[in-house]
Amino acid sequence: MERFAEPTLQTYAGWEEYHSKPVTEKLDCFKTEGRLFDIIFAQQFDRQFLDYLCRLADCIRIMAKTKLGQNKLRHLLPHKRAMLYFVQPSTRTFLSFQNACHVLGLKVSEIRGSSTSSEVKGESPEDTIRTFASYVDLIISRHHEAGFAEKTAWVLNQTERPVPVVNGGSGPDQHPTQALLDIYTLEREFNNTGGLDGKKIAMVGDLKRGRTVRSLSYLMKNYKDVELYFVAPEIFGMRDDIKQFLARHEIPFHETDDFESVMPLVDAIYMTRIQNEYSEDPKSEAETYPEFYFKAEHLSKIHAHCAILHPIPRRHEIEVAVDKDPRAAYWRQERCGMWIRAALIAYLFKVEKEIFEEFS
């Protein structure tokens, strides 16, 4: 009776055996009754899911424009409790998720920071998570360790009372809801130009270490006739794994370090920060590359419909004077993050019907 759902569990001998499998083989472990139960990898999203979730986010966003709609939204899940477990700090992602919960009325508990008192007492991370799962209906976690959310979900799915786990970023590679928000922002910006299919997108900056541009590249396989431009200094170029993936899926891409030559060609420019906070000397200016900045003077070089995105926080990659141009989409992108996360949570608790009904 207390069981929320019954995830399809494949029988592995244990974590070691399970963990040795490639991601694509493991995806069913996080599904139940044909629906996603945990959100761990960007690879879980296919075109149908992405379209569905974008449509749901649109409905939520529009409902939230009126008091009546806001009140309908907050009555969807006020009986549910979420836990934000952010071992790795991230103000932005934290607030985005928290307010997405608030939009739908969920009550939120939060643990922020590097250790809990139980860890101090020698508790295993699995036991800590299982404790959290005892109290709430949803766990959203962010962790510096790759695979943390995956292991969490895997462990919980073998207990009597699994609750959904959403990966809010774990380690250097997976941050699936960032990928969702990027897709949703692009779809919204291309609303009047036929959507993402057939678009040319430039990704600029630190493509080597940028988690967002890597995930976004992977997701391009879900769209038709997309063409990518990787614009980066040589030492920060896109890694081979992504390039091989794109080649395998016949997605054309170009590499260059000449940003200005790409500007007139593309429908969207996805700017990123050189992530030198991971460098030994984070304040070093040696790693800044002004030729990969987008400046006010560049606004005349891009398409009238070209959308400028950035995962934020920015440093100097985009001049503040650009903010006022209607093509600057990065602040809308932040709000898109909240709406798509609200859509995701609504999906996990299966209340989409109540939302779509408002538009029937």
Place this chain on the structure above:
Amino acid sequence: MERFAEPTLQTYAGWEEYHSKPVTEKLDCFKTEGRLFDIIFAQQFDRQFLDYLCRLADCIRIMAKTKLGQNKLRHLLPHKRAMLYFVQPSTRTFLSFQNACHVLGLKVSEIRGSSTSSEVKGESPEDTIRTFASYVDLIISRHHEAGFAEKTAWVLNQTERPVPVVNGGSGPDQHPTQALLDIYTLEREFNNTGGLDGKKIAMVGDLKRGRTVRSLSYLMKNYKDVELYFVAPEIFGMRDDIKQFLARHEIPFHETDDFESVMPLVDAIYMTRIQNEYSEDPKSEAETYPEFYFKAEHLSKIHAHCAILHPIPRRHEIEVAVDKDPRAAYWRQERCGMWIRAALIAYLFKVEKEIFEEFS
């Protein structure tokens, strides 16, 4: 008009005189109109109260299984505001209380960590608490100082606007809601075998410093024909004060360091952690005692109905493989903690009637 309730205050010359009295003489200070107003000591609980609260927790737990029930629960106290003042960190107890509040709809403010800005400015702890009491309707506190919650409640009860204080753990001795949750878990586990009366219970591990096993032993005086087995290495044996208390109340107990010999005899095993985080060298393995671990191989030695409890966090005292056995009650115990705390809060705000009515 603003007064929430009128606690019966005995007239002492001041804190010093009051404080010098034994606990049993002071209990009336925390009652009003025949009901508990503050929850400070496990000694405040008699059999009638324990049975009543367990029944209330059962109702809440069952209501929380349906959306309708969840919505009724969260409409009980949405007009009330609670404050979690956790000077001593405790992730688990914090989350348990916070979610208990969320279940009933209370809004929660939280202060976690060792100091507030006002303390820095030289404010007395009494003034700090009185400030908190200005803003909320309930204070739940956890503090490293013995007697902190008691003094807090005593001070507030002499003001124009006292609010109930719940002791979420203060110092080495009192943690009354942990005792409540242990009792509630045992009652639930013994649901089909006639309840706690007449049961044999083993307490295992660090009985000397374990606050939970000490409180639980005290509460046994409320039950009939209970028999206790203290299983510990000699240096961590149960202290004399408890043993004298049990003798005075004619509760039989046995002491041994032979865990396996006790296993087949008992209806419940209450495991505890060797609390060497208080040792000078907390990571020392010298203090671990594998002969006081409960392992998967022991499952065949215990009764078919024997319940295994643990206050969590655990280290190695219970092998993870034991978790899947239906007799492993420690994860249920965590949820019991949330339900019994919700029951306690419902009691303090006198909304039990609305809950019981659902079952009439």
Place this chain on the structure above:
Amino acid sequence: MERFAEPTLQTYAGWEEYHSKPVTEKLDCFKTEGRLFDIIFAQQFDRQFLDYLCRLADCIRIMAKTKLGQNKLRHLLPHKRAMLYFVQPSTRTFLSFQNACHVLGLKVSEIRGSSTSSEVKGESPEDTIRTFASYVDLIISRHHEAGFAEKTAWVLNQTERPVPVVNGGSGPDQHPTQALLDIYTLEREFNNTGGLDGKKIAMVGDLKRGRTVRSLSYLMKNYKDVELYFVAPEIFGMRDDIKQFLARHEIPFHETDDFESVMPLVDAIYMTRIQNEYSEDPKSEAETYPEFYFKAEHLSKIHAHCAILHPIPRRHEIEVAVDKDPRAAYWRQERCGMWIRAALIAYLFKVEKEIFEEFS
């Protein structure tokens, strides 16, 4: 459509030009449609506004005495989300605002402490604030830098989606909601003696550095026939800027270091703490001045209706024995802070009508 309101923006070339103007010229930047949109300076409050807000706070306070009223209040703004951004810690102000939000049903996100993860990544404070504004409907900020809230509001007001900013204290000078709560407390205490007009008020202690007494002095220009007594050791006397302001507005004031001589003359005594936590040696007792303490023995020297205020936290300036005297208003003052802040938030979201209607 997503725009909450349209603040009247004067056209300045930029922040530098704007910032160089005197406060009185800038006030219109924080208004829209004839109403305050952001709450940045105490200078924004005129007599009409102060009276209006005090009346609103009274209504909220009275409604909050019944369950029915509490439920009406919490249904006013449950569809709105607030953000408490407290870079400078302040337990009391934080809790006061948070519970004011809870009274009205707002959902609250909080950032407490000196840095966010985005600042670590090199983000500008303006970008950080703009991010917060993406997620919520109201920002309440506290910052150690003078002008922080002002700049925040100025930046947001030039975006597509400004949200109101409330200054919860920025730097050494402005803390407008503290001024509001002091005015509201005085009006309440003078409820039976005709209100603030015509009253004599003593301000005692560290008048040089005390932000509260400085703001309160400024606001006196809104009241008729008020007379002030500045009681301080010579080195902590009221600064010349305030004295010139009072002279300009023909508000009589007296300066003395003889506290006892003033006691029988005044209708209210506003006590303050010597703020030696800003001294090099904060624990120094050298800066304590017992002749500026209010002691139980002084209760016989003041008027039967004289109100004793203190912004709290106190150290030794008011003897604890004074607390029980009905003229000790400082604990009521704390609750007044919550009510007037709730009134302010209700005003910013334009729900006063629903509140006043309860009394029609």
